[in-house]
Amino acid sequence: METETLTLIKQALPAYKSHQIDVTLDLLNDHNTVPFIARYRKEMTGNLDEVEIREIQDEANRISKLQQRKQEVLNQISEQEKLTPKLSAAIKAATQMQQVEDLYLPYKQKRRTKATIAKDAGLYPLAQWVLQFKRDPIEPVAKRYINDQVPDISSVLEGVNEILAEAIGERAEFREWVRRYTQRNGILTSKLKRNGQQKDEDQVYKIYYDFQSALKKLSPYQTLAINRGEKASVLTVKINVDEPAIDRYLKFQLIGRHQGPSVTIVEAAYQDAYKRFIGPAIERELRRSLTETAQTHAIQVFGNNLYHLLMQAPLKNHVVMGFDPAYRTGCKLAIMDGNGKYLAKQVIYPHKPASATKRQQAMPAFIKLLNDYQVDMIAIGNGTASRESEQFVADAIKQVDRDVRYTIVNEAGASVYSASAVARAEFPDFNVEERSAVSIGRRLQDPLAELVKIDPKSIGVGQYQHDVPESGLDEQLARVIETAVNQVGVDLNRASIELLEHISGLSKQTASNIVAYREENGSFNSRPELKKVPRLGPKAYEQSVGFLRIVNGKNVLDNTDIHPESYPIAKRVLTHLGLKLNQVGTPAVAAALENSDANTLSDQLGVGKETLQDILKSLQQPGRDRRDEMPAPILRTDVLQMSDLKPGMKLEGTVRNVVDFGVFVDIGVKQDGLVHVSHLSKSYVSSPANVASVGDIVTVWVLEVDEQRHRIQLSMVAPND
Structure with a gap:
């Protein structure tokens, strides 16, 4: 790796010692994997963990791409014979890709503009003359530039304005100042679009119908929600900023204390440059930056949740029944031994619209399976008919003279697995639902071994995962799985x-x-x-x-x-x-x-x-x-219904998902309850991920139950606290 590139990497990572970066990059370049380095090369790296090694790896990749782009820009400007020592030094000193692109903008090959047309008409010398702020009247000088392309003074001055406005709009230092000022002081607003409410029948975006937030305070999930509302033609979105302050900056930089007839022309030009070039470009950049930051955060949330889901404690050495609930097509059952080996399967019909005869046969058939195979754990999928199936199971195990328990398993992605080539190869003679029952049971026995068979995007532990770049999400999830498995x-x-x-x-x-x-x-x-x-x-x-x-x-x-x-x-x-x-x-x-x-x-x-x-x-x-060492799943023997919940009730539950605004907790009823971020702790919580992880067993108190809307509000803070 070149010395200059390595120096930039070290400058960007001040928390790491120089030798740690050198050794880590050498190991990675020698085709060692991150898990291997983290586990077996601790003395060499100074005991860096996988997160730290990946941070060095990612920064090295970013700097390498930056250096490559710098060289491309230097070459292209040099080919135009416009590369000065000052410009070359500025490009080489850039630490961000945007700085390089700003410096390259005036030299970038672009389509024919009004400014280039004005230059072709011979107006460039006049534009340069205007910037000298001479006291001479403009009109006599402008008359000299009248020709077939610019037949009058008005046309000449319009052309000069185009040349000046484009040049001002392409000045890297102006864009950088406006960018930083807008980042610090800009306000993002969203409004209900005309006829937007007709496209938002369920009022999903209601809180954003008249919304504003400082850019620096906007939450990632708000950014993604607003983007989605804008894409759905429900919202109009804009960044507002104190334009008079920007006007004062540009006036000071371009006019200063100059006086004379040129002042009015330059003033009009920089205002036009901001309105047409700088302002819209900076707004697009900042919206894109907000989106990229929010997407990166959403990917990290998904990855963090997936990691904790994969690392849930396995239920070893238990005979487990996977129970895939359904109404019309019956409940599919699959039994696995303590090592996950498939033993038996059956379909029962305990729910309507099955006939009374089939419903009567379901209970004895189910109990016989429990006894024949000495099943001691039942994993019930949380999909359709889960609530009724839970009641059926609870009634059944009361009739068994052994300690049999059940738990509700999140079956997200089970149908994806069941129809996959992997499932067909493993169980070629099973139908899709029977494979789902196996998957549900094995998720309880060994979540890691079973969930790696499924596209992680189907597991449902993310936040706005459908609004993030698939390639970035796939890369992060692959890293998470690699970390967990190793x-x-x-x-x-x-x-x-x-x-x-x-x-x-x-x-x-x-x-x-x-x-x-x-x-x-x-x-x-x-x-x-x-x-x-x-x-x-x-x-x-x-x-x-x-x-x-x-x-x-x-x-x-x-x-x-x-x-x-x-x-x-x-x-x-x-x-x-x-x-x-x-x-x-x-x-x-x-x-x-x-x-x-x-x-x-x-x-x-x-x-x-x-x-x-x-x-x-x-x-x-x-x-x-x-x-x-992780918390074991909560096993139950009886059913809790939403109507049983009362404010103040204390319960134990399992964290199913962690998002920016709180955590969702399974407390044994069909609907997960939400612990809002404000109820996670007595003290301020900046991120729910700092307090809870997927799979955690937590104590919660019921705050509010809305049966009609199927919403349960919980708190992890005791009422007396």
Whole structure:
């Protein structure tokens, strides 16, 4: 990487040490993945996490694009033989793309304008004369420029105005000043468009019918909502600013203390330049900037919610029934064993419009399934007929002489999975609804393993995700999935292709090859056996192997997140502690470490402290799953109805979505309740994401219930507080 580019990256990232940026970029350029660097190169980077590594990566990409654009602009201006040392220095010193574009604007090839026509008519020297502010009268001088193209003084002066207005409008320093002034002082307003209310029958945009906000205070979700209302022809949107202040600035810069007949011409020209060129361009830029900022924020909200959804605690070693509710077509049931293996399926008809006979048969058939397969957990989808199905399940488990519980599972995206090629390959003989029942049940057993099979945009944990660029959203969600999958690690002998392809260093093809090798040769017994997989080369092996676990393999270390390159260190640690390999994961390791200090041990063994700490954790708990530390889903045995809710009632619930204005909480009724940002805490909350995450189990109090509008207002602050 060029020295100048590297210098700009470091200037843009003052929070990082110079060597951290150097090492991180070197590692990335050597085709190391972000999860691999974050986990296994901590000493080299100074213990940077994945977010920090990606920040360096993104800034490096931005600066590289900026440098490339600078060179393109320099070359194009140079070809016109108009590149001066001062202009070259200004372009090279630019730190933002907009600065480069402002400097390039006067030299940009453009269509024929009124100003270029005036110049072709020979009026450019007169425009230059006007800017000298001589005391001579204008008319006698202007008469000399009359010709066939400009037949009178009025035409001449109009042409001069066009030349001056375009030149003023293209001055980079003027645009930058107006841009900054408008950013600081501009007011965005939205009004109901004529006949707009007819297009907004449900009054979705009512709060924006007469709305205004300072640009610097406008919330991202407000920006996206206003944009949507404008696109729907419901709203008209404008940025207002103190134009007299801008007028005073331009007058000071262009006229200053000059007097004489030229003043009136220059004054008209800069006012025309602002009205036609600078003002509209800056308004478009700022609207675009607001939108890009809001879109970036919405993508981050979606990514943050998706991460916490994927990292929800799995429900291990339970026989689970997936219950996909429906009325006319019946409720689809699918049973999976403790490892997620499909066991049985059935369709029952407990709800109208099914016949009375079918409804009577539903209960005994359901209870028989529970008993035959010893089901102890039921995952009910939250779609159509969910409310009635929950009541049916609650009534059924009261008749079972075992501890059986249920929970409501967000089934968003289950239909997308069910119709996908992945689902058809996995269950070719199932119909779509039966595959949905499997997906719903497995979401409870292992949310991460199941949700990676679904397009994340279909999962429904975002905010205005349909208003953001798909490419940016896809990139962010891919990063989130990669982070989650690699932080958890996967069982090499059970993981699906869809899960494996997100592992560091693996592609869809190598993931497919791993599964094919496993099916042909049986389970992997050791990590080195991965090297036999076709097209899985040394680099892919190095990047992926630490995130792939082998349970009950030849080497107990293969079931840890210790990288094989560190096995010699792990064995030295065990020897130092007086332990053997077969004692890994036993209480003996924790007992031996009670009298050991990590810093001292690091010095004694000559091992980096960060790597040593990770090794010690893995030796104590091989196969550990960080999701086990997350809150478990709330399991229920009885139904709560909206009519049961009373103001002041205290409940436990699960956070289903986090947006800018609050969080939505599942409290066991069909409709999620909203905790507005103002009710999240006793103190001020700048962002709901600072207080709650998807999957959190929270205590809430009912504030208000509107059964007619299906709205529940909740608070996370106790009434007495």
